[in-house]
Amino acid sequence: MNDRKAALKILLDIYENKAYANIALSKYFKNNSLEDTDRRFITQLVYGTVKSGDTLLWILRQYIKMPVSKVHPVIRTILRMGIYQLIYMDKVPVSAACNESVKLAKKYGHAGTVKFVNAVMRSIDRDRSRCDFAKAGNSTSYTALKYWHPEWLVNLFAAEFGMKQTEALCSFNNQDAPLSLRCNTLKTTAEQLMEYLAAKGTICERSHLCADAVICTKHPSLASMDFLENGMAIVQDESSMLVAHVMAPMPTDLIIDVCSAPGGKTTHIAALMKNKGRVIANDIHEHKLKLIEDNARRLGLDNIEIHVEDACNIGALYSKTADKVLADVPCSGFGVLRRKVDARWNKTKDEIEKLPQTQYKILESAAEAVKTGGIIVYSTCTILKRENGDVVNKFLAEHKDFKLESIDKFLPDRLRGRGDMLQLLPHIDKTDGFFIARMRRIV
Numbered sequence: 001m002n003d004r005k006a007a008l009k010i011l012l013d014i015y016e017n018k019a020y021a022n023i024a025l026s027k028y029f030k031n032n033s034l035e036d037t038d039r040r041f042i043t044q045l046v047y048g049t050v051k052s053g054d055t056l057l058w059i060l061r062q063y064i065k066m067p068v069s070k071v072h073p074v075i076r077t078i079l080r081m082g083i084y085q086l087i088y089m090d091k092v093p094v095s096a097a098c099n100e101s102v103k104l105a106k107k108y109g110h111a112g113t114v115k116f117v118n119a120v121m122r123s124i125d126r127d128r129s130r131c132d133f134a135k136a137g138n139s140t141s142y143t144a145l146k147y148w149h150p151e152w153l154v155n156l157f158a159a160e161f162g163m164k165q166t167e168a169l170c171s172f173n174n175q176d177a178p179l180s181l182r183c184n185t186l187k188t189t190a191e192q193l194m195e196y197l198a199a200k201g202t203i204c205e206r207s208h209l210c211a212d213a214v215i216c217t218k219h220p221s222l223a224s225m226d227f228l229e230n231g232m233a234i235v236q237d238e239s240s241m242l243v244a245h246v247m248a249p250m251p252t253d254l255i256i257d258v259c260s261a262p263g264g265k266t267t268h269i270a271a272l273m274k275n276k277g278r279v280i281a282n283d284i285h286e287h288k289l290k291l292i293e294d295n296a297r298r299l300g301l302d303n304i305e306i307h308v309e310d311a312c313n314i315g316a317l318y319s320k321t322a323d324k325v326l327a328d329v330p331c332s333g334f335g336v337l338r339r340k341v342d343a344r345w346n347k348t349k350d351e352i353e354k355l356p357q358t359q360y361k362i363l364e365s366a367a368e369a370v371k372t373g374g375i376i377v378y379s380t381c382t383i384l385k386r387e388n389g390d391v392v393n394k395f396l397a398e399h400k401d402f403k404l405e406s407i408d409k410f411l412p413d414r415l416r417g418r419g420d421m422l423q424l425l426p427h428i429d430k431t432d433g434f435f436i437a438r439m440r441r442i443v
């Protein structure tokens, strides 16, 4: 199958079957053995088309009379892909973007749809002035179209960061994220992992944020390397690795991770405990527990016990027993939009409204499990104050038996002195957006 046909198949799985983009892509790659160049092209085309979402549909609307919803889903997807190549993929010649879209229409449509695809693609190429986003109206619509975000999200970011920063943030969200690996210090060192990766043709460097992290800017297919399977490393963003360091786990600790799947932070904590002590990895979703189990097995960890429970019950179950508790709560995930290409289009305003309440309930219950003198760490991969500082401040106001502690001593120099709670912002820190706060039970 040629690359564009493959991309079409994957995109239809995403649009029509509501598959997650990363899962649809991995499923295709698993079932089809491809050269690295083909994998890269397909990934770029699929991820780019998904990320630019409604902007492509807006462009399409400027060139057709019928409503976009009335275009047959396969033809609509061929056009989305075609427009993405035409407008955003500099390396794809115009002729290839147009001709290949027409070829796909011939394969999956009929004479009428072939003519339609040909006419739309050629007229976009001939008259680009119709795609001028300034025509869309106000500055929010313009920013949303230019930087491929839903308008409600641009409004939300603008209210929090102002429009200038929102543009920088949205632009950063469209960049490709490098592969970030956490070296499994129980099996190897970051230096040895770097040597291994370099020998496989990977371009990588040590992270500036975390000693265990290796950042790969270019790499062959992960399936062609065995370092994940043999437990030398795990895929995890460098900012997320800071959480386990802020927990400062000791080999004698009892630690509860109340929202732990797929186990990135749990396994990091367990490794920092040198595979000693006791880590209780809890999650509400039973089907996700296997992910924690697989990660722990690959990394050679046997100090982790896996439990399924609503985090809101953890306080009652383990009242004042844990040395440290991690509440890495479910969140809007707006710090990781560059990695989750479909997230910005799949989330709804309503669904994120209710998050702070849930997060507060989980934090309150998780804190109940901390023994006197013990620690609770609250973290999210989002950048909204209402899910981060506001939740922690409300908790501190209502629980005088907990005190916020500075986390500076656990952080690299460049992140120190920002106040007691750490908020990493993607467009400023050039990492995933992350929030971390550490509190101690004083009575």
Ligand SMILES: C[S@@+](CC[C@H](N)C(=O)[O-])C[C@H]1O[C@@H](n2cnc3c(N)ncnc32)[C@H](O)[C@@H]1O
Pocket: 258, 259, 260, 261, 262, 263, 264, 265, 266, 282, 283, 284, 285, 288, 309, 310, 311, 312, 328, 329, 330, 331, 362
């Ligand atoms: C941000 S993710 C955790 C990521 C994980 N800590 C890691 O580093 O790999 C949040 C997790 O919370 C779980 N979750 C959501 N609501 C929950 C609840 N009420 N109780 C326990 N877990 C919950 C989700 O299944 C999800 O796996």
